[in-house]
Amino acid sequence: MSSPLTQRIVEEYAGFARTLAAADAAEPRRRDAIGALETAGLPTSRDENWKYANLRPLERQRFTPAANAAAQVPELPTGFDGFARYVLVDGALVAGASAAPTTVGATVAFSAHAVPPRTAATDRENPEVARDQRLALLSDAFAPSDLTIRVVRAPQPARLEVLFVASAAASEGASYPRLQLEVESGASLILIERHLSASTAGSFVDGAVSIELGPGASLEHYRLQELNGRSIFFDTLAAQLGQDARYRLHGIGSGAQSARSTLGVRLAGERAQLALAIATLGERQQVQDTYARVEHAAPNTRTAQTFRGIAADRSRVACNGKIVVGRGAAGSDSRQSLRGLLAGPEAEIDVRPQLEIYTDDVRCTHGATAGKLDDNMLFYLLSRGLSPESAQRLLKWAFLEDAIAQITLPQLRRQIETRFAAGLHDETLLELL
Amino acid sequence: MTALLTLDNLHATVEGKEILRGVTLTVNAGEVHAIMGPNGSGKSTLAYVLAGRPGYTVTAGSVRYQGRDLLALPPEERARAGVFLGFQYPVEIPGVNNVYLLKAAVNAARKERGLPEVDAFEFLGLVREKMKLMHMEDSFLSRGVNEGFSGGERKRNEILQMLVLEPRLAILDETDSGLDIDALKVVAGGINSLRSPERASVLVTHYQRLLEYVVPDFVHVLLHGRIARSGDKTLARELEQRGYDFLAGEAA
Numbered sequence: 001m002s003s004p005l006t007q008r009i010v011e012e013y014a015g016f017a018r019t020l021a022a023a024d025a026a027e028p029r030r031r032d033a034i035g036a037l038e039t040a041g042l043p044t045s046r047d048e049n050w051k052y053a054n055l056r057p058l059e060r061q062r063f064t065p066a067a068n069a070a071a072q073v074p075e076l077p078t079g080f081d082g083f084a085r086y087v088l089v090d091g092a093l094v095a096g097a098s099a100a101p102t103t104v105g106a107t108v109a110f111s112a113h114a115v116p117p118r119t120a121a122t123d124r125e126n127p128e129v130a131r132d133q134r135l136a137l138l139s140d141a142f143a144p145s146d147l148t149i150r151v152v153r154a155p156q157p158a159r160l161e162v163l164f165v166a167s168a169a170a171s172e173g174a175s176y177p178r179l180q181l182e183v184e185s186g187a188s189l190i191l192i193e194r195h196l197s198a199s200t201a202g203s204f205v206d207g208a209v210s211i212e213l214g215p216g217a218s219l220e221h222y223r224l225q226e227l228n229g230r231s232i233f234f235d236t237l238a239a240q241l242g243q244d245a246r247y248r249l250h251g252i253g254s255g256a257q258s259a260r261s262t263l264g265v266r267l268a269g270e271r272a273q274l275a276l277a278i279a280t281l282g283e284r285q286q287v288q289d290t291y292a293r294v295e296h297a298a299p300n301t302r303t304a305q306t307f308r309g310i311a312a313d314r315s316r317v318a319c320n321g322k323i324v325v326g327r328g329a330a331g332s333d334s335r336q337s338l339r340g341l342l343a344g345p346e347a348e349i350d351v352r353p354q355l356e357i358y359t360d361d362v363r364c365t366h367g368a369t370a371g372k373l374d375d376n377m378l379f380y381l382l383s384r385g386l387s388p389e390s391a392q393r394l395l396k397w398a399f400l401e402d403a404i405a406q407i408t409l410p411q412l413r414r415q416i417e418t419r420f421a422a423g424l425h426d427e428t429l430l431e432l433l
Numbered sequence: 434m435t436a437l438l439t440l441d442n443l444h445a446t447v448e449g450k451e452i453l454r455g456v457t458l459t460v461n462a463g464e465v466h467a468i469m470g471p472n473g474s475g476k477s478t479l480a481y482v483l484a485g486r487p488g489y490t491v492t493a494g495s496v497r498y499q500g501r502d503l504l505a506l507p508p509e510e511r512a513r514a515g516v517f518l519g520f521q522y523p524v525e526i527p528g529v530n531n532v533y534l535l536k537a538a539v540n541a542a543r544k545e546r547g548l549p550e551v552d553a554f555e556f557l558g559l560v561r562e563k564m565k566l567m568h569m570e571d572s573f574l575s576r577g578v579n580e581g582f583s584g585g586e587r588k589r590n591e592i593l594q595m596l597v598l599e600p601r602l603a604i605l606d607e608t609d610s611g612l613d614i615d616a617l618k619v620v621a622g623g624i625n626s627l628r629s630p631e632r633a634s635v636l637v638t639h640y641q642r643l644l645e646y647v648v649p650d651f652v653h654v655l656l657h658g659r660i661a662r663s664g665d666k667t668l669a670r671e672l673e674q675r676g677y678d679f680l681a682g683e684a685a
Contacts, residue, residue: 375487376524380578383484383520384534384594385512385541394537398528398577 006041009063010034013141016064026146033140036130043134052318052350054258054287057170057232061204065144065176066090066168073097074165074198080411083161083192090168090175090203091144107150129238129264132293136236139208143176149189150182157188157218164195166203166231177207185214185242192412194224195233195255202230202257209237213245215269220248222412226419227255229284235261243269243298250407251278251290254419258287265294267301267329277306279403281420282315282347293322296329296362307338308403310396310420311347318350325357325364332359336366341373341399343392373399396420437462437602437633438483438503443494444658445482452478454658455494460602463630467644467669468637470655471677476637477521479655480606483635484518485511498602512538513545515601519591519608521637526578531590534578535560535597542598563596566626568619584611592623599627603634609643621646641673654680 002010013034020027042058043050073096079085084099151158164177183189197203205227213219227233233256241247253259265274280288288311294303309317323334340349349370357364373395381391400420407413438460445453452475460466470476482489483496485508496503503511526534540550557574564573567589579587588608595603605624609617624634624647636643644652644666652668653660654677661680662668672680 374524377526379486379508380520380524380526381529381534382508383486383512383518384538384598385509385545386534386537387509387541388507390537390541391509394529394534395526398526401528 002038003041005059006038009042009138010038012063016142026143030141033137037134037137037141040131040134040137042138043131047131049132049291049320050260052287052316052320053260053289054232057204057258061170061232062173063138063142064173065142066173066203074167076163076165077194077196080159080161080192080409083159083190085161085163086147087163087165088145088147088177089165089198091177093145093147107152129293132262132264132291133236133238135206135234135260135262136208136238138174139176139178139206139236142174143178143208145176146178146180148180148182149191150184151187151189151217152184153187157190157220159190161192162194164193164205164207165198166195166205166227167198167201168203169201170204170232173204175203175205177205177209179207179209181209181211181219183211183213183217183219183245186216187214188218188220190220192222192224192409194226195235196226197228197231197255200228200230202228202232205231205233205235205256207233207235209235211237211239211247213239213241213247213272215242216244217242218246220408221250222407222409223249223251225251225253225255225259225261227259229255229257229286231256233259235259237261237263239263239265241265241267241269241272241274244271245269246273248275248406249277250404251276252280252404252416253278253288253290254281254283256286258289260287260289261291263290263292265292266297267295267303267332268297270298271300271302272298273302275304275306275406277304277403277406278308278319279400279416279420280307280309280317280319282309282311282313282317284313284315286315287318288315289318291320291322293324294334296323296325296332296334299329300331301329302333303335305334305336305338306403307351308341308400309339309349309351310341310343310399311349312343314344314346316348316350318352320350320352320354321368322354323356323364323366325355325359325362327358330359330361332362334362334364334366336364336368337402338366338368339399340370341396342370343373343396435462436460436497437499438635439495439497441495441497443479443482443496444492445478446490446492447478447488451492452658453482456655456658456660458653458660460633460635462601462633464650465628465634465636465647467649467652468635468655469639469641469652469669469672472639474655475658476639476655477606480518480521480604480635480637483511483604484508484516509541510545513542515542517595517598517600517603519588519595519603519605521606521608521610523579523587523591525580525582527580529578531576531578532557532560532574535594538594538598560593560597563593566596567593567623569593585613585616588612588620589616589623592620596623596627599632601632603627603632604637605634606637607639608636609638609640617643618646641669644669656680
């Protein structure tokens with residue numbers, strides 16, 4: 001029995017499908033997705049893995065993609081030095097603001113009509129993962145376009161910055177950032193993926209990212225969610241790592257009215273390594289929810305999962321970190337540290353570690369805490385003459401340290417610092433050291 | 434003589450329990466005072482009350498510092514006005530860089546006096562010079578505040594902060610505890626280097642040991658929240674030999 005919401009989506013899709021070109025290459029994918037949605041339905045707050053997310057916006061939302069408002073180049077933040085930039089507004093590539101389709105070491109292709117489906121990176125055959133990733137079905141069914149990136153082996157890592165800009169109001173339809181990334185054997189990429197708003201309109205954004213790292217490939221991935229405070233953000237990332245592949249994923253979320261990121265990483269090849277570091281900041285009445293599932297599916301794989309969330313005002317910050325060590329993952333090493341900081345009397349933190357281990361030969365450590373700023377630390381800083389505001393900023397920054405210590409781009413560190421701790425860094429001093 | 438700090442009949446409670454029960458004391462510029470006493474006599478409470486730690490409630494009496502009502506100032510303003518507390522147990526703050534804290538502290542005090550921020554390069558030079566005095570390694574600068582420091586390193590770090598901040602009034606709470614003899618000498622050297630006619634120190638200590646190296650002008654014995662006896666440095670030696678018990682009658 002499908003719910004009224006599911007029924008409505010199926011009907012909306014039927015109308016949307018009639019507007020598609022006869023030769024829509026993505027048609028089989030769309031049909032599969034809507035079929036899967038009809039069977040499984042969208043998550044509800046009764047679903048264990050979705051109880052901290054704000055799902056109410058789904059009830060009213062129109063899922064047909066927003067017609068992209070001409071190729072107007074919105075005002076964009078400064079780019080990162082040495083990075084080729086690609087800008088997409090509500091799913092349409094803005095050629096005027098984007099680098100040429102090909103840069104050294106990477107092939108970037110944009111298709112208004114999606115390339116044939118590549119589902120290798122996801123493992124939706126796994127029913128649990130499929131349930132987690134249901135929001136991506138909306139993208140699979142409705143998204144107007146794909147950005148596909150293939151990175152080949154080169155002397156230097158490729159450096160790309162992808163800006164997904166949401167501009168349409170939610171009432172006009174949804175915005176679907178989609179990225180399919182493949183890093184070939186031995187190739188390496190530094191990718192900055194940003195989600196931001198072009199206007200003050202509250203947009204509905206449903207992102208879907210799939211990533212495949214070939215044997216020995218390496219990816220340093222920065223994801224920044226900086227949508228305006230009226231927008232709704234759902235996001236599904238599925239990644240699969242081959243033998244000896246290395247993936248460092250930094251998620252930094254501070255935007256949107258409510259945001260939910262669902263991350264699924266599968267360590268499929270022997271000795272694959274993942275460092276997953278998430279930092280989120282909730283203010284006002286924001287909801288920042290993260291669900292990360294990591295599966296060790298091959299021997300001698302490694303994960304370090306770090307979450308740091310700050311909840312201020314009346315916000316809610318949640319992180320559910322699940323690690324599954326499968327039968328075939330002997331010799332694996334898995335570390336998890338989830339910490340939340342309550343920075344407002346009416347704020348809420350939910351951190352939930354989950355471990356499922358199906359092999360004996362494994363090392364796992366995990367810890368989860370939620371607490372307030374330490375009074376002793378605060379007083380120590382005050383006793384040195386720092387104002388209460390500076391002292392708190394400094395301690396918040398220190399709290400995040402473990403989640404951002406490995407960011408190798410100084411420009412990005414500065415930006416995060418400004419956003420999370422209102423700019424207290426002393427670059428000059430640290431450079432002199 | 435200018436009175437830098439004047440305590441008059443100071444009473445304070447912690448969690449509703451009266452710990453200080455009428456402390457009267459005058460510290461003039463240029464002087465070093467030692468406050469001794471057994472565990473639980475109120476020594477640390479006195480230090481915290483002067484620094485403004487939350488949870489310590491003054492119920493009667495007054496404290497004047499440079500003619501101002503010290504108790505009316507929040508802790509950060511006391512610090513900027515030149516009051517420094519050397520903690521008995523300095524807290525570890527991972528992620529807050531030592532040198533960053535030092536510079537933020539110096540700049541907070543400078544801002545109060547209408548001075549521009551210190552030049553980063555000159556500042557580092559100054560810090561390195563003071564670190565040499567404290568026998569601290571350069572790597573300390575880029576570490577988190579007291580992160581992974583031994584007890585002795587923490588105490589040395591307190592004195593280093595004091596040397597960089599150059600307070601008018603240093604209140605050092607059991608800075609000597611947990612130090613071996615070499616570290617004690619280094620710490621004492623740091624304290625002595627800051628002695629000058631316009632500054633004063635209050636050394637809170639359990640043992641007479643530190644006073645061999647930092648010779649006080651006055652020694653006070655705190656018993657049950659009151660100063661039971663005051664004298665010169667010879668009082669410290671007497672206490673060392675006879676213990677605090679011989680004063681017990683005087684405190685009642």
